[in-house]
Amino acid sequence: MSPTSWGQEGFMTDTGSSARLRKRWCGPLLALLLGATPLLAGAQQEQAPTERAESEAKVDPQAQRILRQMSDFLAEQREFSVRTEGTLDQLLDSGQKIQLQRAGDVRLQRPNRLRVDRAGDLAKLHLFYDGQRLTVHGEQANAYATTPAPSTLDATLDMASQRLGLDAPGGDLLVSNPYTALTEDVRSGKYLGRAKVNGVPVHHLAFRNRDGVDWELWVEDGPRPLPLKYVITSRDLPGAPQYSVTLSEWNLSPQLTPDQFQFTPPRDAVRVSFLAPDSQGGAQQQGGSK
Template sequence: MTRRRHLGNTTVLRRWAGSIAVLAAFAGGTARAAPEEADSAQKSGVSPKARSMLEKMSDFLGGQRQFSVQVDGSTEVVLQSGEKVEFNHESEVRLKRPDKLRSDRRGEKAEMEFYYDGRSFTLYGENNHYYATARAPANIDEAIDAARERLGIEAPAADLLYSKPYDILMEDVVSGTYLGTAFVRGATCHHLAFRGNETDWQIWIDDGPKPVPCKFVITSKKVEGTPEFTAEFSRWNFSPRLGDEVFHFSPPSNAKRIDFLVEAGGQGTKGDKK
């Protein structure tokens, strides 16, 4: 069974505009990729430098036993008229391997908290004070898969939370290019671009001693209007104080428990969280 869940299924993306070489020509400065490298990448698949940088980020993130990070995201939605509108949100993500994960999201469409404590999932809506709980697998990788397959809980940036992000990110990739360096929130980053059968995506990786992702953009080629999902990462902390109580949901006195709505066959229909 394919384990990559989010890059090929998210609907928050835009179409890749033009070839890698054309994009690089307009980038200017250090962000410009050499034409011969772009041409080589198209012919040979993934350029060695793009592969190496992604592996470096993956090894670093997967090797962290715990961390917290701020995620500022935007989700494009294409209306029936063809007009695109954008909804912004911010999330605080806390992870403790092998079996703890929490995400607190604030945004225009919803204010939600997601808890995974190694035994169960809980999704809590702060606006309506409803929460739902379901049994969960015993590690983060399987939990991310199960949350989508069973409960319909989507999270495009969750690909970066797996123990081996490289394997998940690369499953649908047919080509990849190193575009050079660029600045994201004042940090010098390596800019990589990848093309897949279902999605195209870009990632900016910090050039410092900690090769963390600084920005992540996913573009869907299977959705009309090709909307885009964007996430920027900041305030990385690799030694946070994360007791088990952080990942355990204790319902407020005014909270009401409801069930996840699940279709026959186990596919979730409600509880979407990005």
């Protein structure tokens, strides 16, 4: 794989002009990951951004309650693994919209370890973050890119988005404060009622952001309010492309070990460089960044 092609095959992940839901991903996910702290001087005279957004947004109380329960429950988990299966719409230069499929496994250990193994229509990728380095390996090309990373997952996701142009649809669910990441730009939210995902009873929530993004969550009904399905629609892009993922096989006690997050280059693997976001031109528009 040539260095210039790496950006197209990248992260857990998809590259593109959209940032993430979180505020685009820096916002909610990474921004949130970063957990930027407002200046104390201004805090006494002005509401914090999240508080202000909540007061202005028209969110159904039941939707807000369930979203917060889910977010708090996720944040409490020190480690977990989950299976993902999803689709991502891609707009070709001709205006035609096609759907790409991918499935993967995510392993997370707070505060600073992440492993993603993902196979899809275009690539088979592995992401490693061990608290010191972020590495992405493309199995088909047997090429990898690696870079020093911050000491927390939140900050690393933010760095990946801002500096490397690598955005992970759904990444808002991985950060230390999912609620803040998810609601940063929310304009409205509704509770749509009960439904089922793969036979499991769930609550169906729908939200609309100010930045041209609609998103839905299906949250398990019961003592484990886990997200079982997540759909993001980029309504401001031609064709309103979507990213959809179902999450299953949640394991909240996976007994993860440090070596699972460390990358050892396979034999004959070629090291390449990450591309800066502004050098990844020519990519088709994709849905999915919140």
